[in-house]
Amino acid sequence: MKKADWILILCVAAVAALFAIPQTHCAEGFNWATAHHPYIMAFFKFAILATLGEMLALRIREGVYNKKGFGVLPRMMVWGFLGMGIAMAMVIFKVGVPAFLETVGGCDKGSLVAIFTASEFTWGKLGIAFAVSVLMNSIFAPVMMTFHKCTDIHITENGGTVAGLLRPMKMREIFREKINWDVQWNLVIKKTIPLFWFPAHTITFILPANLQVLFAALLGVALGLILALAGGSKKN
Numbered sequence: 001m002k003k004a005d006w007i008l009i010l011c012v013a014a015v016a017a018l019f020a021i022p023q024t025h026c027a028e029g030f031n032w033a034t035a036h037h038p039y040i041m042a043f044f045k046f047a048i049l050a051t052l053g054e055m056l057a058l059r060i061r062e063g064v065y066n067k068k069g070f071g072v073l074p075r076m077m078v079w080g081f082l083g084m085g086i087a088m089a090m091v092i093f094k095v096g097v098p099a100f101l102e103t104v105g106g107c108d109k110g111s112l113v114a115i116f117t118a119s120e121f122t123w124g125k126l127g128i129a130f131a132v133s134v135l136m137n138s139i140f141a142p143v144m145m146t147f148h149k150c151t152d153i154h155i156t157e158n159g160g161t162v163a164g165l166l167r168p169m170k171m172r173e174i175f176r177e178k179i180n181w182d183v184q185w186n187l188v189i190k191k192t193i194p195l196f197w198f199p200a201h202t203i204t205f206i207l208p209a210n211l212q213v214l215f216a217a218l219l220g221v222a223l224g225l226i227l228a229l230a231g232g233s234k235k236n
Contacts, residue, residue, distance in 0.1 A: 004065055032209045035226065039084045042213050046083025047076040050220035071160025078151045078165070079220075082144060087213050089144075093136040099126055116205075119162065125206060133201035137193050145188055146179075152177045196223060 032040045054075060055065045066072055098112040105112075116128040151165075153174050158164025200222075205213050 003159055005059075006176070031210050038213070039087055042083040042217075043080035044083075045214055045217040046086065046220065047080035047216075048081040048215040051076045052081065053221035053223060053225065056221065058118070060225065069156055069160040071155040071165070074155045074160060074162055075152075076150065077162070078155070082148060082214070083217065085144065086171050086216060089140045090212060090216070091135060093132050093140070097132040097135050100130065101131060119208075121206060121226035124204070128200070129205035130202045132205050135222040136173075137197045137201060141197060142189050146184065149179055149184055149188075150174050192223065192226070196226065 035057070049074060055072070058067070059065050060069065086218060094116070095113075098116045100110050102109060109145070110182075112124075113130060115122065115124045116132075118125060150171065154169045155165055157178075158167055183213070197219075200219050204212050207215055
């Protein structure tokens with residue numbers, strides 16, 4: 001392993017220790033901020049963790065965490081705003097899917113919502129969580145993933161700078177010529193959504209509410225590694 005790998009391991013261990021040691025009150029502060037400022041917290045969770053996933057993917061593919069034109073800061077900005085959108089989508093689908101299931105299943109109004117929001121685990125809650133995951137990832141995720149791919153290409157083509165990120169995106173050119181649709185459709189959408197995101201977000205939706213967006217951001221790290229391994233690595 002390289003020096004940068006050890007630095008990353010030590011930083012992750014230090015952050016984990018801050019949350020593990022009760023005297024630091026980090027967990028209490030995290031829960032308070034998540035409850036009172038959920039979208040600001042979603043911005044930072046995804047900006048840090050999802051970007052870290054992309055950096056880990058780059059490390060696996062090319063042997064470095066950053067390189068000229070990669071654009072860590074612009075990627076953090078994009079992931080932060082996407083994180084806010086993901087947090088919003090999670091609220092919409094958590095509320096909307098149980099209500100929708102009640103209309104098609106002939107259930108009493110509020111009955112499935114009560115099962116889904118109950119603190120204890122039940123098989124009914126697991127089933128509703130799976131339905132929420134399937135619908136959210138089938139409706140929202142493909143659009144979000146494709147938009148994120150467009151921003152990736154835009155950042156790279158503009159030198160990885162913040163000023164470059166703010167330039168208008170050439171969406172028609174990116175869609176027609178720049179996106180590798182064989183990978184984007186056949187791997188990212190057709191395979192990772194049903195095989196990874198459906199079960200992963202089912203777990204997300206049975207977790208306590210204050211941990212759901214954090215866990216969703218952590219999944220971004222895992223997915224970055226999966227996609228990097230699927231694409232093969234070039235350096236150690």
